Amino acid sequence: MIIVLKPDATKKQINHVIERITALGLKPMVSKGTERTIIGVIGPEDALRVQPLEVIPGVEKVMPVLKPYKLVSREFKPQPSVIEVGDAKIGGRQLVVMAGPCSVENGQMLMETAKAVKQAGAQILRGGAFKPRSSPYSFQGLGEEGLKYLREVAQTTDMSVVTELMDVRHLSLVERYADMIQIGARNMQNFELLKEVGQSKKPVLLKRGLSATITEFLLAAEYILDQGNFNVVLCERGIRSFEDQTRFTLDLNAVPVIKKLSHLPVIVDPSHGTGSWDYVLPMARAGVAAGADGLMIEVHPNPEVALSDGPQSLLPKKFADLMKETAKVAKAVGRVL
Numbered sequence: 001m002i003i004v005l006k007p008d009a010t011k012k013q014i015n016h017v018i019e020r021i022t023a024l025g026l027k028p029m030v031s032k033g034t035e036r037t038i039i040g041v042i043g044p045e046d047a048l049r050v051q052p053l054e055v056i057p058g059v060e061k062v063m064p065v066l067k068p069y070k071l072v073s074r075e076f077k078p079q080p081s082v083i084e085v086g087d088a089k090i091g092g093r094q095l096v097v098m099a100g101p102c103s104v105e106n107g108q109m110l111m112e113t114a115k116a117v118k119q120a121g122a123q124i125l126r127g128g129a130f131k132p133r134s135s136p137y138s139f140q141g142l143g144e145e146g147l148k149y150l151r152e153v154a155q156t157t158d159m160s161v162v163t164e165l166m167d168v169r170h171l172s173l174v175e176r177y178a179d180m181i182q183i184g185a186r187n188m189q190n191f192e193l194l195k196e197v198g199q200s201k202k203p204v205l206l207k208r209g210l211s212a213t214i215t216e217f218l219l220a221a222e223y224i225l226d227q228g229n230f231n232v233v234l235c236e237r238g239i240r241s242f243e244d245q246t247r248f249t250l251d252l253n254a255v256p257v258i259k260k261l262s263h264l265p266v267i268v269d270p271s272h273g274t275g276s277w278d279y280v281l282p283m284a285r286a287g288v289a290a291g292a293d294g295l296m297i298e299v300h301p302n303p304e305v306a307l308s309d310g311p312q313s314l315l316p317k318k319f320a321d322l323m324k325e326t327a328k329v330a331k332a333v334g335r336v337l
């Protein structure tokens, strides 16, 4: 249920509505817009059907939300959210690019990559210290050592850091070093992890699960908002399909669909979405054309020897080309890169 207040509703009237909702054993979530305040009501809504709220002064209308998610919905917050990560603002006219290696392998390669991607215009440095690998025998990441490199290199290059959290036991460790917490595709429905990052003060980058529908994706984000953390950015990174020419099928439909259904920003990851470096540029352009608020791109100074995702990693020079080419598309759709 969503309660839309009148544009001239007073603070006292708004507080009264909040008190009534709380008294009915429901949870009010307040969204203050520039024009009016909207209150989302979480919990069994039958109570509200018995005690109508339309009659309370200051209330304009009470609308049932037919969708299974509430806080992430456009109904709850009609204006798009802009999520701040360091100096970067994700969801505004300026597109935000997160770039870096798949895994942090050592300090030197990270520094070399970070300098190159920063120079080309990326604002956020990405790199995994905890890696979700299909095989237990593959490189699993450097753990805290990797987090330290990320922080050090970000400091030197004046960038922010996004890195993956896989386990609730590592939350405070990752929070100490990262500016944004990534929840990977394989953990999109790890509900306990979602609840924990929902209580964190750090913004969250939530990647779409390999076989998650858009509704499931939005419900996963709802878990984080429900715990009070509204700083969530969604990432379309490709889904499983019958197609085997590419690693995944980048579902660019998700961009306009999510924009319609939700106020949260959406970025596109053409690196994992295609699995091949030579498809990354065209799909980055396509993502921006579809309305994405940014990109996540894997870059490695020597992809041949990368410990993970070498085939989809761009050389720094190719990344710089991608930034230039994609900027043209951004301009054509009224955005800036």
Ligand code: PEP
Residues within 6 Å of the ligand: 102, 128, 132, 183, 184, 185, 186, 207, 237, 272
């Ligand atoms: C990654 O960003 O390196 C990663 C593992 O992504 P995903 O969770 O989308 O596979």
Ligand code: MN
Residues within 6 Å of the ligand: 102, 103, 272, 298, 308, 309
């Ligand atoms: Mn990767």
